[in-house]
Amino acid sequence: MTTLSPARTLGLARANATLVVRNKLTLTYAVVIPLAPLLLLLVGDTGDGSNGAGAAAIVTALMMAALFPVFYNLLSQLVTRRDELVLKRLRTGESTDAEIITSLALPGFVIALATALVAVPVAMLLGQPAPLNPLLYAVTVVVTLLLFAAFALWTAAWTKNAEAAQITSMPVILLAVLGQVAIGFPDEVRRFTDLTPGAAMTDLVRVSWFGFGTDDVERTLDLAGTWSAAGQPLLVLVAWAAVAVYLARRSMRWEPRS
Amino acid sequence: MTTSAPPGPHIEVRGLRRSYGTGTTAFEAVRGIDLVVEPGTVVALLGTNGAGKTSALEVVEGLAPPTDGEVRVLGLDPVADRAEVRRRTGVLLQTSGFPADLTVGETLRMWSATMTAPRPVEDALAELDLTDRVDVRVRSLSGGELRRLDLACTLLGEPEAVLLDEPTTGLDPESRRRVWDLVAGLRDRGCSVLLTTHHLEEAETLADRVAIMHAGRIVREGTPAQLGADHPSTIRFEGAAPAGLPDLARLPAARRVATDHGRTTIESHDLQATLTALLADAADGGVRLAGLEARSATLESVFLAVASGAHNDDRALEGADR
Numbered sequence: 001m002t003t004l005s006p007a008r009t010l011g012l013a014r015a016n017a018t019l020v021v022r023n024k025l026t027l028t029y030a031v032v033i034p035l036a037p038l039l040l041l042l043v044g045d046t047g048d049g050s051n052g053a054g055a056a057a058i059v060t061a062l063m064m065a066a067l068f069p070v071f072y073n074l075l076s077q078l079v080t081r082r083d084e085l086v087l088k089r090l091r092t093g094e095s096t097d098a099e100i101i102t103s104l105a106l107p108g109f110v111i112a113l114a115t116a117l118v119a120v121p122v123a124m125l126l127g128q129p130a131p132l133n134p135l136l137y138a139v140t141v142v143v144t145l146l147l148f149a150a151f152a153l154w155t156a157a158w159t160k161n162a163e164a165a166q167i168t169s170m171p172v173i174l175l176a177v178l179g180q181v182a183i184g185f186p187d188e189v190r191r192f193t194d195l196t197p198g199a200a201m202t203d204l205v206r207v208s209w210f211g212f213g214t215d216d217v218e219r220t221l222d223l224a225g226t227w228s229a230a231g232q233p234l235l236v237l238v239a240w241a242a243v244a245v246y247l248a249r250r251s252m253r254w255e256p257r258s
Numbered sequence: 259m260t261t262s263a264p265p266g267p268h269i270e271v272r273g274l275r276r277s278y279g280t281g282t283t284a285f286e287a288v289r290g291i292d293l294v295v296e297p298g299t300v301v302a303l304l305g306t307n308g309a310g311k312t313s314a315l316e317v318v319e320g321l322a323p324p325t326d327g328e329v330r331v332l333g334l335d336p337v338a339d340r341a342e343v344r345r346r347t348g349v350l351l352q353t354s355g356f357p358a359d360l361t362v363g364e365t366l367r368m369w370s371a372t373m374t375a376p377r378p379v380e381d382a383l384a385e386l387d388l389t390d391r392v393d394v395r396v397r398s399l400s401g402g403e404l405r406r407l408d409l410a411c412t413l414l415g416e417p418e419a420v421l422l423d424e425p426t427t428g429l430d431p432e433s434r435r436r437v438w439d440l441v442a443g444l445r446d447r448g449c450s451v452l453l454t455t456h457h458l459e460e461a462e463t464l465a466d467r468v469a470i471m472h473a474g475r476i477v478r479e480g481t482p483a484q485l486g487a488d489h490p491s492t493i494r495f496e497g498a499a500p501a502g503l504p505d506l507a508r509l510p511a512a513r514r515v516a517t518d519h520g521r522t523t524i525e526s527h528d529l530q531a532t533l534t535a536l537l538a539d540a541a542d543g544g545v546r547l548a549g550l551e552a553r554s555a556t557l558e559s560v561f562l563a564v565a566s567g568a569h570n571d572d573r574a575l576e577g578a579d580r
Contacts, residue, residue, distance in 0.1 A: 011371020015360060022359045085355025092319055092349035093411075094341065095372045 004102055008095050012103030020107045030073050030108055034065035034115040041126040052217040054128040058119055059180065059205045062141065063198065065115040066148040067176055069108035072169055074152035077104050080162045087254045105149045116141040133226040136208035144201050147241040153248035160257055197240045200233035268419045268450035269295035269318060273327035276313050287313035289474035300441060300451040302461035305471035306565050311454040312352050315423050319349050331419055345374050348417030352424050354408040358397035362388055362407055365396060369411040382410040402433040420444055422453040426460060438464055458557045472564050482557050489555035491529035493536065495522055495547040502543030509535045529554055
């Protein structure tokens with residue numbers, strides 16, 4: 001990988017942030033949707049998190065942060081900029097390919113990270129416990145966001161235009177949500193759905209923040225226990241990220257599909 | 259100084275080929291071209307749509323690797339030495355690409371942020387007469403204004419070598435003149451400029467050398483004057499050859515005589531000699547040549563001949579002459 005020039009990347013990211021703010025729909029998707037699930041904390045239990053409602057609200061907020069400001073936003077920015085020939089124009093300048101992509105992802109990435117960060121005091125104010133293993137929580141957030149950014153690059157490669165993104169985004173969105181809705185599925189099915197990125201992320205949040213063991217809604221893990229319980233879902237998440245980055249690198253397009 | 263180009267041409271293209279697709283759908287857009295652009299000169303790549311100009315230029319720009327052949331810009335490989343080459347070259351693509359919702363000022367500041375040594379944004383705005391438009395969104399610009407914004411970005415880093423793909427297409431005559439002045443200014447500063455165009459006047463006015471591209475090859479190359487000199491001048495008059503004149507084909511330097519659509523055309527490679535003899539014959543015979551006109555070869559006639567495929571005949575004729 002090439003190193004990024006901070007000045008170039010931030011200069012481009014600033015322009016991209018301006019564009020996100022200027023488009024009301026984009027801004028709504030990017031900011032409101034990830035923050036809204038935190039409101040669920042108001043109606044869930046306000047005790048020690050012992051019916052899992054708090055965990056569900058936080059998992060949903062993070063998933064929405066990965067899906068909208070990062071995945072969907074990056075996807076639509078990439079496709080729009082590609083069709084406007086902005087990407088091609090930028091590549092005639094000094095910016096490297098990595099800087100161009102990073103600058104496009106950065107505004108949504110910052111919003112998603114802020115959501116993950118804001119979730120901590122908001123949840124604690126509303127009666128949820130503090131994260132048990134903040135480092136593991138942070139790792140979960142970063143790996144998840146990187147994974148969905150890579151999914152956006154790959155999806156953009158076969159998305160005809162910004163409108164088509166409403167359809168082409170569905171496979172990744174379904175893949176993300178499947179893990180969460182599968183909690184009620186029979187065990188034989190869940191053995192497979194546990195391998196989805198959504199399920200792995202859900203497990204990691206429950207483990208890192210709440211110390212829940214498998215399927216428990218009570219804290220059964222200590223700090224050391226969270227690391228060992230995190231092994232498998234972390235592996236699943238990293239494996240998906242590796243696949244997504246590989247696909248994205250292979251399929252990256254800089255000019256409109258003819 | 260490490261940034262100065264090594265002595266020699268700024269842009270050098272040898273045996274460049276570029277193909278699209280593979281197998282039965284493969285198409286070779288550029289079929290082995292050579293080009294040299296010396297410092298302080300302007301070279302125009304002229305051709306019809308689909309001749310391969312943009313395909314060739316994209317390789318020089320480093321946007322695509324050559325299928326075969328070699329490209330050197332400032333002595334460097336535009337793909338392998340991308341960072342160094344980009345810092346010292348300015349590129350204008352055939353179609354401008356800027357986000358529609360940024361203003362002119364925001365666009366230039368964004369571009370400036372990506373550069374190692376940009377000029378002040380205000381200077382670039384003033385140079386391209388965009389100062390009044392600084393707060394206007396890109397989507398509201400006219401075609402000419404958008405092209406000028408694009409050029410402002412191209413020239414923001416004071417490039418040594420400049421690659422312009424159809425810089426004046428879609429511009430009104432006044433904007434076109436302004437761009438021509440700008441290009442002339444670049445040449446006077448010692449920059450090398452490689453541009454594509456299908457405006458013959460543009461090539462004739464700006465270019466030190468012209469290369470005419472047709473079907474992926476350079477079929478003619480030289481100064482505008484040389485290209486014209488290669489090509490026959492024409493004498494025309496209305497009607498068939500009058501009875502009072504000797505055989506037109508025996509006029510000095512006449513190459514071809516044809517009568518169609520009620521007009522007679524004499525091609526000549528020495529217009530003055532042919533015309534003098536023709537007029538003398540006409541005076542002797544008391545013949546009046548209606549609608550008489552005589553023209554030196556222009557780039558236009560060279561270009562039209564190439565575009566219609568007639569250059570093959572010309573080559574054959576030239577060969578026969580020698």
